[in-house]
Amino acid sequence: MRINSLISVYSLAAAFILISSSVTLAASPASDPTDSIPHSLFTVGIGGGLIGGLYDGFYPYELLKKHGDFGLGAPDKLDGELLVFKGEIYKTQHTGKTSLVNEHELTSFAMVNFFRADRRLAPPKGLNKGALFHYLDSVLTNVNGMYAIHISGKFKTVKTRAFPPVKAHQHTPLAEMLNLQKFFEYKNCEGDLIGYRLPPFMDNTNISGYHFHYLSTQKDNGGHIIDLLTDDIVIEIDTLNSYTIQPPATKDFEHFDFKKNREEDIKSVERGGKN
Amino acid sequence: MRINSLISVYSLAAAFILISSSVTLAASPASDPTDSIPHSLFTVGIGGGLIGGLYDGFYPYELLKKHGDFGLGAPDKLDGELLVFKGEIYKTQHTGKTSLVNEHELTSFAMVNFFRADRRLAPPKGLNKGALFHYLDSVLTNVNGMYAIHISGKFKTVKTRAFPPVKAHQHTPLAEMLNLQKFFEYKNCEGDLIGYRLPPFMDNTNISGYHFHYLSTQKDNGGHIIDLLTDDIVIEIDTLNSYTIQPPATKDFEHFDFKKNREEDIKSVERGGKN
Numbered sequence: 283m284r285i286n287s288l289i290s291v292y293s294l295a296a297a298f299i300l301i302s303s304s305v306t307l308a309a310s311p312a313s314d315p316t317d318s319i320p321h322s323l324f325t326v327g328i329g330g331g332l333i334g335g336l337y338d339g340f341y342p343y344e345l346l347k348k349h350g351d352f353g354l355g356a357p358d359k360l361d362g363e364l365l366v367f368k369g370e371i372y373k374t375q376h377t378g379k380t381s382l383v384n385e386h387e388l389t390s391f392a393m394v395n396f397f398r399a400d401r402r403l404a405p406p407k408g409l410n411k412g413a414l415f416h417y418l419d420s421v422l423t424n425v426n427g428m429y430a431i432h433i434s435g436k437f438k439t440v441k442t443r444a445f446p447p448v449k450a451h452q453h454t455p456l457a458e459m460l461n462l463q464k465f466f467e468y469k470n471c472e473g474d475l476i477g478y479r480l481p482p483f484m485d486n487t488n489i490s491g492y493h494f495h496y497l498s499t500q501k502d503n504g505g506h507i508i509d510l511l512t513d514d515i516v517i518e519i520d521t522l523n524s525y526t527i528q529p530p531a532t533k534d535f536e537h538f539d540f541k542k543n544r545e546e547d548i549k550s551v552e553r554g555g556k557n
Numbered sequence: 558m559r560i561n562s563l564i565s566v567y568s569l570a571a572a573f574i575l576i577s578s579s580v581t582l583a584a585s586p587a588s589d590p591t592d593s594i595p596h597s598l599f600t601v602g603i604g605g606g607l608i609g610g611l612y613d614g615f616y617p618y619e620l621l622k623k624h625g626d627f628g629l630g631a632p633d634k635l636d637g638e639l640l641v642f643k644g645e646i647y648k649t650q651h652t653g654k655t656s657l658v659n660e661h662e663l664t665s666f667a668m669v670n671f672f673r674a675d676r677r678l679a680p681p682k683g684l685n686k687g688a689l690f691h692y693l694d695s696v697l698t699n700v701n702g703m704y705a706i707h708i709s710g711k712f713k714t715v716k717t718r719a720f721p722p723v724k725a726h727q728h729t730p731l732a733e734m735l736n737l738q739k740f741f742e743y744k745n746c747e748g749d750l751i752g753y754r755l756p757p758f759m760d761n762t763n764i765s766g767y768h769f770h771y772l773s774t775q776k777d778n779g780g781h782i783i784d785l786l787t788d789d790i791v792i793e794i795d796t797l798n799s800y801t802i803q804p805p806a807t808k809d810f811e812h813f814d815f816k817k818n819r820e821e822d823i824k825s826v827e828r829g830g831k832n
Contacts, residue, residue: 322801328758424811426804483603483804483815486758526597526801529701529758536699540758 320396323428323478323488323525324349327391330486330544331535332356333551335453339388340530343371346392347385352430352520354476354495355392357383360456361447363506365476365495366394372497374504376446376464380497390530393478393488395430399518408438409512415492418479418517426481428522433475433494435515440468442496442505443554453534457547460555466505473498475507486540487527489548508554595671598703598753598763598800599624602666605761605819606810607631608826610728614663615805618646621667622660627705627795629751629770630667632658635731636722638781640751640770641669647772649779651721651739655772665805668753668763670705674793683713684787690767693754693792701756703797708750708769710790715743717771717780718829728809732822735830741780748773750782761815762802764823783829 326341339358346355347369355364362375364383374380405417414433422429443463448454477494484490494507529535550556601616614633621630622644630639637650639658649655680692689708697704718738723729752769759765769782804810825831 330758426811426813426815428804481815483605483761487762523806524801524803526799528799529703531798536701538701540701540756 320398321520321523323393323395323430323522325393325488325525325527326355326389327530328487328527328535328540329391329489329548330540331530331538332391333456333544333547334538334542335455336530336532336534336538337390337448337452338530338532338534339390340532341389341392341528342385343383343387343389344385346389346394347371350394350396352397352432352476353392353394354478354493355389355394358388358390359447359450360390360445362444363442363495363504364389364392365497365504366392367474367476367497372501372504374442374444376444378444378464378466378503380502380504395520395522397430397432397518397520399432400521401519403517403519405512405515405517407513411507411509414510414512418492422479422519426483427479428481428484428525429479430520430522431475431477431479431494432518432520433477433515434473434518436470436472436513437468437515438470438511438513439509440471440473440496440507441509442466442468442503443508444505455547456551460550463554465508465554466503468498468503470513471498471503473503475510477507484525485545485548488525489552491552493552506554595673596795596797596799598668598670598705598797600668600763600800600802601630601664602805603762603802603810603815604666604764604823605815606805606813607666608731608819608822609813609817610730611805611807611809611813612665612723612727613805613807613809614665615807616664616667616803617660618658618662618664619660621664621669622646625669625671627672627707627751628667628669629753629768630664630669633663633665634722634725635665635720637719638717638770638779639664639667640772640779641667642749642751642772647776647779649717649719651719653719653739653741653778655777655779670795670797672705672707672793672795674707675796676794678792678794680787680790680792682788686782686784689785689787693767697754697794701758702754703756703759703800704754705795705797706750706752706754706769707793707795708790709748709793711745711747711788712743712790713745713786713788714784715746715748715771715782716784717741717743717778718783719780730822731826735825738829740783740829741778743773743778745788746773746778748778750785752782759800760820760823763800764827766827768827781829
């Protein structure tokens, strides 16, 4: 009886998702080829720790791949920006170079999931970042929901950034290194935005709100999204329903002060500036 | 090479755990009989949500059991205090009645793990709650570590509390209902404390610091620990290294304001009073 009511809640949610879709997709496969839970986000590291200076990698990319084929993150020593797409892991460095990572190397912070779209949307053209997020907010109505978001197509402008690597054992807070960011601006380009909208209760461990990284179709440009202007794009949504956190296995982590409030730092780092 | 260094970190951690143990235990089984990750905490619901009034159950006990044989939580509508021990789920109601739950019923918030001790400790007798926590702090040196803690033996005093059930769709914040708590005091009793010490970065989704529920050896008394005085006890520790959160699948959850700071409310509810 109670089980039935739980199943009903999930069925209703599923029905709602299908009804509200612009395009109804084929059902997701019943299980992934791995042991991972479907529609679950896997996070390596603690967002507040990365922002506060825990840049040392501790989790190999080859293990990360077992938990998702889609996602974003930071390489060991903050050497660029990570993006995971169709099971491949790319990094864009401060030189602008974008390449596949060496799978034996490490990440200090990353979030991934096995992307299985439950909705596909075709928004109007010519949206800037604010308008795109406003459009997404109108569709993703559960303010406490977790959404993986894949945006593909043509852009009039994409502006990204990447950090240069820190020295070994350097722990300067990220918000104090914003002047070191390198910015890149691509005009009339084509590619994929890989990202998430995460709810307020995930602040600190993850990063709440919207967060996207970019990869060009040619896999030669990328970075953390600072601004954009869309042309002709398609949006796919994977509604997530649980998440797992794997905290760092480092000595520095054991002594890190998580009681300090880094909310403003997290926001300024995500935006790429204090304003 | 990098993989080796990760393995080394884990080996060092494991070695440290063994060296620092009062008693070295046999190695844990390589895998659990279920699909769950070993040494991983599974949480149903969001702690800040329960504290703020999300009392409606949504997750059946029979599913909860698949994620752990040890833990604690709250029943649907806050009808008492939950405890999970050796795979059985008990609730202690405000009448003092302690009984096994009906597995088709629901929990609104619970955390469980498959308990596999990596350390066993025999502390001195006569510790009050503060002294016991101080003793545990001296042993559990990673301030950002996650520990499941099982304390069994004899107690000179155990003081517990349980809440009476709320009405359907009642969402009065828990800190405003502390006057409704019923307290129970047991003298020269024997039983088990089931609980956790969780780190500051898990505040809001879970409850940071120490948190214990009690079950008598006869399985006839229990509740949320308010105070205690130990006699002859043994402590077992399971060091956890990851956690999963399953947010509520309820409409009320979708509109819940997690931006409000409930840190003080969480502390006063855990302690059982404002002081």
